Amino acid sequence: MNKLLFFAHLKDEAGAETLSIDVSGKTIAELKTIVSEQHGLTKIDSVMTAINEEFAEDDDIIQQGDTIAFIPPVSGG
Amino acid sequence: MNKLLFFAHLKDEAGAETLSIDVSGKTIAELKTIVSEQHGLTKIDSVMTAINEEFAEDDDIIQQGDTIAFIPPVSGG
Amino acid sequence: MNERYSRQTLFPAIGEEGQKKIRKKHVLIIGAGALGSGNAEVMTRAGIGKLTIVDRDYVEESNLQRQQLYTEEDVFEKMPKAAVAEKRLRAINSETDIAAVITDATPDRLEELVQTVDLIIDSTDNFETRMAINDISQKYQIPWIYGACVGSYGMSLTIIPGMTPCLHCLLKKIPIQGMTCDTGGIIAPAVQMVIAHQTAEALKILVEDWDAIRTTFTSFDLWGNQYTNIKIAKAKDDGCLSCGEARTYPFLQNENLMKTTVLCGRDTVQVRPPAKQQLDLARLSEQMQASGYQIKGNPYLISVEMKPQRIVVFNDGRALIHGTKDLSQAKAIYNRLLG
Amino acid sequence: MNERYSRQTLFPAIGEEGQKKIRKKHVLIIGAGALGSGNAEVMTRAGIGKLTIVDRDYVEESNLQRQQLYTEEDVFEKMPKAAVAEKRLRAINSETDIAAVITDATPDRLEELVQTVDLIIDSTDNFETRMAINDISQKYQIPWIYGACVGSYGMSLTIIPGMTPCLHCLLKKIPIQGMTCDTGGIIAPAVQMVIAHQTAEALKILVEDWDAIRTTFTSFDLWGNQYTNIKIAKAKDDGCLSCGEARTYPFLQNENLMKTTVLCGRDTVQVRPPAKQQLDLARLSEQMQASGYQIKGNPYLISVEMKPQRIVVFNDGRALIHGTKDLSQAKAIYNRLLG
DSSP, X not given: OEEEEEOTXXXXXXXXXXXXXXXXXXXXXXXHHHHHHHSOOOSGGGOEEEETTEEEOTTOBXXXXXXXXXXXXXXXX | OEEEXXXXXXXXXXXXXXXXXXXXXXXXXXXXXXXXXXXOOOSGGGOEEEETXXXXXXXXXXXXXXXXXXXXXXXXX | OXXXXXXXXXXXXXXXXXXXXXXXXXEEEEOOSHHHHHHHHHHHHTTOSEEEEEEOOBOOGGGTTTOXXXXXXXXXXXXXXXXXXXXXXXXXXXXXXXXXXXXXXXXXXXXXXXXXXXXXXXXXXXXXXXXXXXXXXXXXXXXXXXXEEEBTEEEEEEEOTTTSOOHHHHHSSOOOSOOOHHHHOBOHHHHHHHHHHHHHHHHHHHTTOGGGSOOEEEEEETTTTEEEEEEOGGGOOTTOTTTSTTOOOGGGSXXXXXXXXXXXXXXXXXXEOSSOOOOOHHHHHHHHHHTTOEEEEETTEEEEEETTEEEEEETTSOEEEETOOOHHHHHHHHHHHHO | OOGGGHHHHSSTTTHHHHHHHHHHOEEEEEOOSHHHHHHHHHHHHHTOSEEEEEEOOBOOGGGTTTOTTOOHXXXXXXXXXXHHHHHXXXXXXXXXXXXXXXXXXXXXXXXXXTTTOSEEEEOOSOHHHHHHHHHHHHHTTOOEEEEEEEBTEEEEEEEOTTTSOOHHHHHSSOOOSOOOHHHHXXXXXXXXXXXXXXXXXXXXXXXTOGGGSOOEEEEEETTTTEEEEEEOGGGOOTTOTTTSTTOOOGGGSGGGSOEEEEOTTSSEEEEEOSSOOOOOHHHHHHHHHHTTOEEEEETTEEXXXXXXXXXXXXXXXXXXXXXXXXXXXXXXXHHHHHO
């Protein structure tokens, strides 16, 4: 299993702060498609992702047990 | 093994932010004596402790693999 | 939509309903130093109905580095902090009823001050006052938010009577000989970080969003890049004398307060902590010297130059403050030095 | 010991040596809104040698809830933010050389402004300016600190040329249609929290304590009690066009900038983003309505009332700002609405 962690407004869009889902073997890009289509997350394209608190690229592959965080950059100031 | 985590000035007193040491089976009170005598931590008596990010009392017993944090309350404002 | 608070009501967890609640509430801030001035400014800008701010000090030069309501002119005029705070806060928001009280926040004064209060924000610099606030909070069922900082390190805790443990559950007794801003220094970012936590919790309490309340003890070190949240639910102690079943509110009782007396015929105040202590004078002396103070001492006492005062600290925690007859000033100096 | 900074020099990581360094440094703050006013106040109180603050806006009523240098009088007088900031900062610290620049921080202006600067603190409200700052930072080897917030959520990142990845390494391209303070609201504690992180990092850079620099991307949600640090070292991209081996500084180039034109004979400005975008108008419209704006629309455009202006947004990201001829105002409105 994997744990997904949603920050800020993504939490509201996903309806939960965390989600348990098995996505091991998939890439971050594939996971983005899944959460966008199945969990209603929008603008997921420009959201930063981290695997186990380390910055992740779209082609990084998720391992069993990994926690993936979705962190949307914002522009307000 | 156990991991000790020192906050604020305790870090300077211990000479490191973290310390690996086997103290499983001991109580927090016993650990306080150890770090006070062997690692030069003073005023350890009024320092708050947490086991795995949960508040711990002096008579709580440390398990194998636990992380113990030492958090000194301060009064400045 | 009132344009003034439009960005705050746009935030869904506050909204128009939350703003109406904020407008009806009364917040008491104890202390108008670094935390107090910052907390007061955020609360005033947020449109709190009434704000009471209490402080016994006047503005000093060394405050300007981190105490955000004050200017050079206030130092020059030796203005009381509460009075300057009141003036600036009024210029910021004329819709908020601001009351400044220039006094020492003793338990007796606190009991009078909290009578119409919905929330107490701790911005004091000593544990004696905090423990009194903690007892008052339980006695009158008023939430309070602990905040403190020294160096680049700080912490915050939200205490809701009947819902969370209290500070007495966690600390058991008043920590002694802690670091203070006068010995370990303080940087403004640590102050801002505590203010961020305290005021976020304050807004949650004011709009009554109980599910959002932080139930952990937060501490951080901005220079050391540390941040941790400790779960504290299980620290709730039924035998706690402040919030337990057989509560006595010990920190409101006279025998547990610091005693101050002007020594007859001398420009000196004696300060005596409520319980005998066993200070490590050698270590204290080392710390003070590292902080740049001139120290003389022997195994029984140390003498610290803090011009225009001189402080003599005995190993049982008692101290003589030479160069003043002002009881609350003497207590303030004692707290700044010994925490 | 200079009494004024005594609590800061007592902090061992700064000390007297650090204070001397701070006194010699020049900090540039881009933006004098919520982050800018707070960052400027901390830097000024800390005794920075020179501070330049740049902003194109004037003080509006809706700013007062979180922008800490401004008062009701400044709203009444419609004063430029940079001018008010300068006056207040001078009253706070006459030892700091304060320069206020009332201008739009375009790449050209930025190149002029950074010439004697040791550090740039980002306090802007849009990614276009941030990406230009990021390129400038790499071009002239000047550290900068990204900070941003919306709602109760915020983030900070320290970028040191030659040491850390840059913002372009992390974001790849400018995020579009993000939440802004005009759509998602903002609470002051989130602002304070970002300021705490930015100013702590600023002090580390100013005293040249490179080992203490935060090497993670920090983000937090104060209402949701979230806080995380993401390690970013491996994000450093040798092919990055801003900091890589074959760098071109794309965000300083004219074709990558937002274009603004006054429409001939009309009280209207057209704003065109550098690259065509595919906006989700239905969703945008929903978001704006939830934020209390009056919206009309069809599949090709939406029209938003923001009195006294009216904004028409097309699905390719182009917009018409009716009710103004001021290019930088039009750009500001566009950024506030679309991020």
